[in-house]
Amino acid sequence: MIKKTIFLLFLLFIGVTSCSKPPIITRAETTAEKEYRIGAYYLKSGDYDNAEVAFMKVISDYVYSAFEPHATIALGQVYLARKEYPAAVEVFKRFLKMRPDHTLSSQALSLLGHSYWEQRPSSFFLFPNPADRDLQEVRAAARYFSDYIKKYPSGDEIVEVKKDLADAETMLMIKELRTAEYYARIKKCNATKMRLAYIEKHFTVNSEEVKKRIAKLRKKCPGETPTPPKPAEKLAQ
Numbered sequence: 001m002i003k004k005t006i007f008l009l010f011l012l013f014i015g016v017t018s019c020s021k022p023p024i025i026t027r028a029e030t031t032a033e034k035e036y037r038i039g040a041y042y043l044k045s046g047d048y049d050n051a052e053v054a055f056m057k058v059i060s061d062y063v064y065s066a067f068e069p070h071a072t073i074a075l076g077q078v079y080l081a082r083k084e085y086p087a088a089v090e091v092f093k094r095f096l097k098m099r100p101d102h103t104l105s106s107q108a109l110s111l112l113g114h115s116y117w118e119q120r121p122s123s124f125f126l127f128p129n130p131a132d133r134d135l136q137e138v139r140a141a142a143r144y145f146s147d148y149i150k151k152y153p154s155g156d157e158i159v160e161v162k163k164d165l166a167d168a169e170t171m172l173m174i175k176e177l178r179t180a181e182y183y184a185r186i187k188k189c190n191a192t193k194m195r196l197a198y199i200e201k202h203f204t205v206n207s208e209e210v211k212k213r214i215a216k217l218r219k220k221c222p223g224e225t226p227t228p229p230k231p232a233e234k235l236a237q
Contacts, residue, residue, distance in 0.1 A: 030067075039054030106152040117164055142168040180199070
């Protein structure tokens with residue numbers, strides 16, 4: 001999970017003390033700031049239900065406040081922490097739609113990709129059947145990670161985003177490779193070569209194991225390689 005949170009989330013903890021619930025907030029200039037800082041306190045403390053209530057109050061009651069965008073991002077982080085990934089996706093997508101040029105948009109985009117990436121099948125590499133896992137969320141994660149790298153090459157989250165993109169693409173590549181191996185077993189060489197062409201066009205094959213598996217398939221299904229489809233086109237199933 002992306003551990004970096006917005007700068008204000010920590011900066012505004014200065015002056016927050018807690019003897020009981022709710023925390024005592026000092027030096028807040030506006031009610032919106034106070035509510036946001038209460039939510040930030042609860043989020044840091046792991047009290048996600050109270051954090052959600054505080055951030056929702058900022059979003060609904062102080063829509064024109066400078067703290068509303070920060071509360072929206074933090075609300076998405078609450079859903080991520082509770083593993084409510086579809087809700088987090090909705091929050092970050094709405095933020096990017098409404099504020100594409102906001103200073104927090106880069107963080108929203110990385111968190112959006114992460115919200116999809118967290119939904120990947122954890123047991124994917126333990127099950128070799130190419131039809132046993134739908135990787136729709138992984139493809140979405142890779143798309144948003146790629147968007148982040150293109151738009152924010154020097155962004156604060158760039159290192160982690162690049163790593164997550166590499167992991168997502170590895171999973172997608174293995175999925176295609178498993179499918180190619182399945183077609184080879186049932187002697188559908190055209191489908192096998194189509195999958196291999198797709199892998200070589202859209203992924204960087206660095207693994208020696210994967211290279212050996214591809215070479216084995218090439219030997220089993222020799223001949224001219226068909227033109228691979230574009231990513232948006234549906235491959236043979």
